[in-house]
Every structure is written in structure tokens, then in C-alpha cells.
Amino acid sequence: MELPTQTFQVTRADLVRYAGASGDFNPIHYSDRFATKVGLPGVIAHGMFTMALVGRAVTTWAGAPDAVVDYGVRFTRPVVVPDDDTGTEIVVSAVVREVTETGLTRLDITATCQGDKVLSQARATVRTAG
Amino acid sequence: MSLDQSFVGRTYPPTAPYQVGREKIREFASAIGATDPAHHDPEAARALGHPDVVAPPTFPVVLTMAASRQLIEDPALGIDYSRVVHGDQRFAYTRPVVAGDELICVNTVEDITSRGGHEFLTTRTDVTTTAGEPVVAVWSKLVVRGEA
Structure with a gap:
């Protein structure tokens, strides 16, 4: 079964907020000068920020914030976030791989940015509501 | 410099307790756009059977990333952090993290491998309460890129 696709917009402002909340102040997530110096195309999102957004998709599908x-x-490919008002988008979809007798649902997740997969082997197990 | 293989299986001393604050959970949830009331409102969390607001699934990285400094700053292990990229990440929960938890991290080096000129370091961080109750196990694979 395929679950409804969810889309998350990511701007530079989101990266700044995430840096503060998570404590990850690596300059590749806010400085183009630094990011390009280490060979990146520009500022990229924290992998853990992408993972957090995909986690939101998972809890939304599960219908409970505590189900995971x-x-x-x-992390297979960086999410490059341009310095403009719209940023970029992460598109998240999933299929239900298995529903166990003990009330667990296993999901295989796909996350893309600009058409490219940014995660592989993305899997979640959630407690099915009931 | 390459990683010291003899570190596989090594467990570091427990970290100092981390007090999970209600405002920290709200701040983290807001930063990722997680608006579910259970992340923000203690009453909503209690309605789900939790003592206080519930952390989003990836919240433990706040603790485990700080705890991983133990390894990154261990000169004997030999990580060149300027060449590190995040490879994999996994959380296996016994229960969600909630505000009021006092959590301790224990880092173990699970695996060190080398492939294509890069090195891969897999760590497991066991997150428990100060009373020893398991909460979440966190795996992280770091890739130390080879010098091109």
C-alpha cells in the first residue's frame, strides 16, 4: 500500500533554527563560503534535519506523535538549500512493507529533492494505532 | 591518519546526565515544524499516557551528538573531523523521550571498516535514564573521507 506523499519546504532560515535547536553549528549548514571551500555546491541541510522532516511524515502517517x-x-546525497525566499523541497513517500500480528507497521520510505533520492534504506517501524 | 581498529568493541564511560527540558522539546519540535500538541502541551501528552511533553523521534540526536564528542576528541581513536560526513543514522526505541527524563549516554564502537579509500565508523549509543531504564539505542555511521 502506498501512503500519501508529503512535501516539506526547506529554507536557509529553517537551517538556522535547526542549528540552534539541535546544537549542530557546522558552518556547511549556513556559510556558502565554507561549504564551497570543502567541495560542496553550497549550503546544505543537516542530514538530521532531513531525517527529522521525514520523521514528521512518519508520525503523520502513523497518526500519533509517539508511534515510532x-x-x-x-544519507546518500546532500540537500542543497539556495539563499532565496523559497529554498528547496523534500518530497517524502512510503509504502507499507509489512503489518505484523503484534500491531507493528513497517514502512519503506523514499525522500527526494529536485528529483534525486537523498536517502536510501530509509525504514521506519511504527506502532499501529488501536 | 587511519582509525585504530583495536577500538572495535570499546565502550566509553557514561556521560553526565542530560536533563530533558520541556522548553527544549518545544524548541526542537518548533524548529522541525512538528506541531502535534503532544510535543508542546503537557495535557495533550498526558492524554496519550506520557508524564510530560513527548520528544519527536530524532530529538535524541541533541544528546548523542554531544556525547559523541567523547569519540571525536579521543586522539587515540584518530578521527579527522574535518573529513567526516554522516553516513547512516538509526533510532530503536524502548519508549519515547519525554520532558523530565534524566538521560545518560554510553558510547560503544561497533565497527570500523575501510573501503574505497574511505573509513567507516559505526557507533552505538545506549541512552538510559539515570535509574538504568533503557529508552533508546542510537546507531550512527560516520564516513571519514580519504584524502583525495
Whole structure:
């Protein structure tokens, strides 16, 4: 079963807020000068910010903020965030891989940015409401 | 410099307790746009059976990233942090983190491998309460890029 696609807009302002809230102040997430110096195309989102947004998609699908039992991803491609008002978009979709007899639902997740997959092996197990 | 293989299996001393604050959970939830009332309103969290506001699934990274300084700053392990990229991340929950938790992190080096000139360091951080109750196990794979 395919779950409804969810889209998350990401701007530079979001990265600044996430840096403050998470304590990850790596300059590749706010300084183009620094990011390009280390070989990146520009400022990129924190991998953990992308993972957090995908986590929001998972809890929305699950219908409960406390439903996540297991959640893992591999970061395959950076999410480049341009310095403008619109930023970029992360598009998240998933299929239900398995529903267990013990009330767990396993999801295979796909997250893309500008048409490219930014995560692989993205999987979550959620407790099914009931 | 390459990573010291003898560190595989090594467990570091527990970190100092981290007090999970209600405002920190609200701040983190707001930063990721998580508007569910259970992240913000203690009453809404209690209605779900939790003692206080519930942290979003990736919140533990606030603690585990700070705890990982133990490894990153260990000169004997030999991580060149300027060449580190985040490879994988996983959380396996016993229960959600809630405000009021006092949490301790124990870092273990699970695996060190080398492939294509890059090195891969897998760590597991066991997050428990100060009373020893397991809360979440967190795996992180760091890629130390080879010098091109």
C-alpha cells in the first residue's frame, strides 16, 4: 500500500533554527563560503534535519506523535538549500512493507529533492494505532 | 591518519546526565515544524499516557551528538573531523523521550571498516535514564573521507 506523499519546504532560515535547536553549528549548514571551500555546491541541510522532516511524515502517517519504534536512514546525497525566499523541497513517500500480528507497521520510505533520492534504506517501524 | 581498529568493541564511560527540558522539546519540535500538541502541551501528552511533553523521534540526536564528542576528541581513536560526513543514522526505541527524563549516554564502537579509500565508523549509543531504564539505542555511521 502506498501512503500519501508529503512535501516539506526547506529554507536557509529553517537551517538556522535547526542549528540552534539541535546544537549542530557546522558552518556547511549556513556559510556558502565554507561549504564551497570543502567541495560542496553550497549550503546544505543537516542530514538530521532531513531525517527529522521525514520523521514528521512518519508520525503523520502513523497518526500519533509517539508511534515510532524504529527509524533508520542512510544519507546518500546532500540537500542543497539556495539563499532565496523559497529554498528547496523534500518530497517524502512510503509504502507499507509489512503489518505484523503484534500491531507493528513497517514502512519503506523514499525522500527526494529536485528529483534525486537523498536517502536510501530509509525504514521506519511504527506502532499501529488501536 | 587511519582509525585504530583495536577500538572495535570499546565502550566509553557514561556521560553526565542530560536533563530533558520541556522548553527544549518545544524548541526542537518548533524548529522541525512538528506541531502535534503532544510535543508542546503537557495535557495533550498526558492524554496519550506520557508524564510530560513527548520528544519527536530524532530529538535524541541533541544528546548523542554531544556525547559523541567523547569519540571525536579521543586522539587515540584518530578521527579527522574535518573529513567526516554522516553516513547512516538509526533510532530503536524502548519508549519515547519525554520532558523530565534524566538521560545518560554510553558510547560503544561497533565497527570500523575501510573501503574505497574511505573509513567507516559505526557507533552505538545506549541512552538510559539515570535509574538504568533503557529508552533508546542510537546507531550512527560516520564516513571519514580519504584524502583525495
